[in-house]
Amino acid sequence: MKLGVPSKGRLMEKTFDWFAAHGIRLSRTGSDREYAGAVTGIDGVSLVLLSAGEIPRELAAGRIHLGVTGTDLVQDKLPLWEQQVEPLEEMGFGEADLIVAVPQAWVDVDTLDDLDAAAAAFRATHGHRLRIATKYHRLVREFLRDAGVADYAIVDSQGATEGTVANETAEAIADITSSGETLRANHLKVLSDGLILRSQATLWRSRVADVADEDRAAMAEVLARLG
Numbered sequence: 001m002k003l004g005v006p007s008k009g010r011l012m013e014k015t016f017d018w019f020a021a022h023g024i025r026l027s028r029t030g031s032d033r034e035y036a037g038a039v040t041g042i043d044g045v046s047l048v049l050l051s052a053g054e055i056p057r058e059l060a061a062g063r064i065h066l067g068v069t070g071t072d073l074v075q076d077k078l079p080l081w082e083q084q085v086e087p088l089e090e091m092g093f094g095e096a097d098l099i100v101a102v103p104q105a106w107v108d109v110d111t112l113d114d115l116d117a118a119a120a121a122f123r124a125t126h127g128h129r130l131r132i133a134t135k136y137h138r139l140v141r142e143f144l145r146d147a148g149v150a151d152y153a154i155v156d157s158q159g160a161t162e163g164t165v166a167n168e169t170a171e172a173i174a175d176i177t178s179s180g181e182t183l184r185a186n187h188l189k190v191l192s193d194g195l196i197l198r199s200q201a202t203l204w205r206s207r208v209a210d211v212a213d214e215d216r217a218a219m220a221e222v223l224a225r226l227g
């Protein structure tokens with residue numbers, strides 16, 4: 001049975017600690033740079049080290065049976081995610097809010113309604129749509145559609161998203177915030193009704209992965225340890 005976990009960064013170590021607290025020891029093997037891992041304390045489980053951003057796709061393709069990644073990444077990357085994966089446990093780390101933020105200097109813009117008005121005015125003045133930089137395309141589009149914000153364009157940003165406003169590649173952003181430091185440092189403010197999603201690291205089960213006869217015992221044992 002295959003368990004996919006983040007291969008590096010803030011989620012990896014906490015994932016290892018979380019499983020250890022449940023009697024399942026995960027470790028990286030080989031050199032520092034080799035993406036190989038082992039599971040001890042339980043039989044029949046193999047570890048697959050993956051980018052947190054790819055774990056939703058691997059679960060949905062059935063290539064891993066269980067996987068750890070943020071709610072934000074699952075909901076953004078998988079259409080109709082409930083049909084493809086089941087959340088088993090919220091893990092209590094990797095907590096972050098996906099929000100919409102605008103420049104602090106926009107003193108008249110504090111809500112989504114204000115953003116909608118600003119977007120219409122922006123288009124009239126500049127001849128192109130107000131740009132919102134994000135890597136969360138699906139979640140942002142759905143949220144803004146439901147909020148009635150129409151006149152904008154998404155600009156893809158896969159990192160350093162808060163810098164896009166100063167760099168003049170976007171007028172607003174939608175990104176994850178945790179301490180709020182990055183937003184403050186980049187002179188941005190969250191809209192008062194601009195919370196899209198509260199995310200945290202979660203253990204997911206693939207609803208589509210085949211559980212072979214020889215994997216059933218391992219799956220049952222993992223689930224029993226979590227309970």
Ligand SMILES: Nc1ncnc2c1ncn2[C@@H]1O[C@H](COP(=O)(O)OP(=O)(O)OP(=O)(O)O)[C@@H](O)[C@H]1O
Pocket residue numbers: 008009010011050051052053054069070071072073094095096176177178179199200201
């Ligand atoms: N500042 C933060 N504090 C806590 N959790 C965060 C923070 N920023 C992002 N996260 C969460 O961590 C997860 C993404 O982690 P990370 O950025 O390491 O993944 P990634 O972008 O897929 O990495 P990789 O570079 O391996 O592709 C997301 O679920 C996100 O919500």
Ligand SMILES: O=P(O)(O)OC[C@H]1O[C@H](OP(=O)(O)OP(=O)(O)O)[C@H](O)[C@@H]1O
Pocket residue numbers: 158159160161162175176177178179180181182183
């Ligand atoms: O509210 P804060 O505590 O300041 O954290 C938020 C920042 O953390 C994440 O960036 P990350 O460090 O993953 O870098 P990235 O820009 O490459 O995504 C996120 O994209 C924000 O930029």
